[in-house]
Amino acid sequence: xxxxxxxxxxxxxxxxxxxxxxxxxxxxxxxxxxxxxxxxxxxxxxxxxxxxxxxxxxxxxxxxxxxxxxxxxxxxxxxxxxxxxxxxxxxxxxxxxxxxxxxxxxxxxxxxxxxxxxxxxxx
Amino acid sequence: xxxxxxxxxxxxxxxxxxxxxxxxxxxxxxxxxxxxxxxxxxxxxxxxxxxxxxxxxxxxxxxxxxxxxxxxxxxxxxxxxxxxxxxxxxxxxxxxxxxxxxxxxxxxxxxxxxxxxxxxxxx
Numbered sequence: 001x002x003x004x005x006x007x008x009x010x011x012x013x014x015x016x017x018x019x020x021x022x023x024x025x026x027x028x029x030x031x032x033x034x035x036x037x038x039x040x041x042x043x044x045x046x047x048x049x050x051x052x053x054x055x056x057x058x059x060x061x062x063x064x065x066x067x068x069x070x071x072x073x074x075x076x077x078x079x080x081x082x083x084x085x086x087x088x089x090x091x092x093x094x095x096x097x098x099x100x101x102x103x104x105x106x107x108x109x110x111x112x113x114x115x116x117x118x119x120x121x122x123x
Numbered sequence: 124x125x126x127x128x129x130x131x132x133x134x135x136x137x138x139x140x141x142x143x144x145x146x147x148x149x150x151x152x153x154x155x156x157x158x159x160x161x162x163x164x165x166x167x168x169x170x171x172x173x174x175x176x177x178x179x180x181x182x183x184x185x186x187x188x189x190x191x192x193x194x195x196x197x198x199x200x201x202x203x204x205x206x207x208x209x210x211x212x213x214x215x216x217x218x219x220x221x222x223x224x225x226x227x228x229x230x231x232x233x234x235x236x237x238x239x240x241x242x243x244x245x246x
Binding site: 014030034104115 | 133134135136137138149151153157158159160162163175205206207208209210211214215216226227228230233234235236237238241242243244245
């Protein structure tokens, strides 16, 4: 992205992501049709650039320490319908069309359990 | 938040949050009525416990290094309608009723700008 903007991140119209000490921002993907939160992951500058250029979601895997395209093996890519950034530009919201389950467990969403009385309940 | 569960985090029905090296999980709040993503912040174990006990969102401020209740000064509390946790239990999704703007800028959502062609657009 270009030179760092001199305007504060929360009012500028320049994209000026605030990467953390590990070079990452947080990205959440919601289903563009239903609003369901599908997954939360992280992006480095490369993943963000690839996502915005290609229109499909790329992330940085902290466990594997590598760039990955969501769905690269499963085919369950996330097509970006809209990308939004938060006030301090350290979080990205992708509204997506999901080609299949977003979760590695096979669930449509990673958030397939709700918290109730200190326990988890499916569905 | 009993003993660590022996079952894998992605299949257990025990709440067993996976806090990072700083003792935090990520929490996102969406409007329970509209599905709009309102904000993303972090919780330590105390903030998570207070949120689940009180039914209002508490977070850990990384910049101020202290616990804070969302709306403690503005009055714009987030009442939790439902809490969900993701597969590896390092991210929490709160569906909330927001008493007012969730963003410190006065916007309803922190994600008030979309990314288009490398620039930001309001609305």
